[in-house]
Amino acid sequence: MTLSPADLPAVRAALLAWFDRAGRDLPWRVGPEGGRDPYRVWVSEVLLQQTQVARGRVYFERFLTAFPTVEALAAAPVEAVLKAWEGCGYYARARNLHRAAGVIAREGMPTTHEGWRALPGVGPYTAAAVSSLAFGEARAVSDGNVRRVLARVHGERQPTEPWVQARADELLDPARPAAFNEAVMDLGAMVCTPRNPRCHECPVSAWCTAFASGEPASFPAPKVRAAVRQVRAVALLLGDEREAVLERRESTFLGGLMGLPTEVVGEGEGEGDALARLAARLGVTVAGELGTVTHTMTHRLVTLTVYGGRGGPARTPVADAALSRLDHKALGLWRARQGSLFPEV
DNA sequence: AAACCGGGGTT
DNA sequence: AACCCAGGTTT
Numbered sequence: 001m002t003l004s005p006a007d008l009p010a011v012r013a014a015l016l017a018w019f020d021r022a023g024r025d026l027p028w029r030v031g032p033e034g035g036r037d038p039y040r041v042w043v044s045e046v047l048l049q050q051t052q053v054a055r056g057r058v059y060f061e062r063f064l065t066a067f068p069t070v071e072a073l074a075a076a077p078v079e080a081v082l083k084a085w086e087g088c089g090y091y092a093r094a095r096n097l098h099r100a101a102g103v104i105a106r107e108g109m110p111t112t113h114e115g116w117r118a119l120p121g122v123g124p125y126t127a128a129a130v131s132s133l134a135f136g137e138a139r140a141v142s143d144g145n146v147r148r149v150l151a152r153v154h155g156e157r158q159p160t161e162p163w164v165q166a167r168a169d170e171l172l173d174p175a176r177p178a179a180f181n182e183a184v185m186d187l188g189a190m191v192c193t194p195r196n197p198r199c200h201e202c203p204v205s206a207w208c209t210a211f212a213s214g215e216p217a218s219f220p221a222p223k224v225r226a227a228v229r230q231v232r233a234v235a236l237l238l239g240d241e242r243e244a245v246l247e248r249r250e251s252t253f254l255g256g257l258m259g260l261p262t263e264v265v266g267e268g269e270g271e272g273d274a275l276a277r278l279a280a281r282l283g284v285t286v287a288g289e290l291g292t293v294t295h296t297m298t299h300r301l302v303t304l305t306v307y308g309g310r311g312g313p314a315r316t317p318v319a320d321a322a323l324s325r326l327d328h329k330a331l332g333l334w335r336a337r338q339g340s341l342f343p344e345v
Numbered sequence: 346a347a348a349c350c351g352g353g354g355t356t
Numbered sequence: 357a358a359c360c361c362a363g364g365t366t367t
Contacts, residue, residue: 049363052354056362089351092364123364143362185362194360195356222359226348252350297351325352
């Protein structure tokens, strides 16, 4: 069977009946249907961008404890926001969240899709989510769950973003848009999973082309992903695991976080060249090699060789800074080599 | 449209 | 080792 326009009301009803019975109880689902707390919805939606719910919950509790209101978030230094985000990845999310909080503190909280869309870090998905879940606007969300559910129902192996949005728009229940959005995402997360979908539990399997095909997991086709690039870099650990020279990373790579002074080994360059450049930049003498750490980051594999040294700028407390996992690994080398190489450092 | 941006969970 | 995750921004 395929989904025809005449089926839409029945599919909505089946989906919402399932959701009313089996939907998830999540900490940001505070307040009535279509009238959730907008601050909680917004923070959770940003936190859950490319982040699994189980993990997002931990950071959500941490973040709401540190910044209970949008006013508290706006008043906090961005360093504190990044510290709360430490280890969660995609740190532009935290910087944009803080910037947007400043706008909201000055101009007030938007109540429409258009108003939310104008804030930094708020794209089509997040604007649709907040405007529907917190303000009851009839906006269909399109995320990874929605894409997978609709691709399977319609039997579409190569769903484009405009296609997904159009299918979501036409299926959206105009009477219960907020519940509908939560329902499709719950279905995608709990039943219509990427592998081994639980079709026997699915409220809409009767209308699902992928289910009828006998191979529901083959929809949609896997996305072609960019190859992982290898990156070599050198870093200087000046100080120890508790107090060290730290620099603020300004590039798109871990931007906003603090980290050990680092130089990337360029094309046709040796590690020694990068190390000499790094030492000259900081005005320090390299004392010896502490070791090498590797760190995988979806799109690249970083091999970082860490050296000790003498001199250089003032040390700062490591515990106060927001660091990536890469820098925590590098700092961990100090414990492994403590006392064996540089008695005076 | 495609590249880029972290880190971890699941299979 | 793939593949994915309540995506957004930039090119």
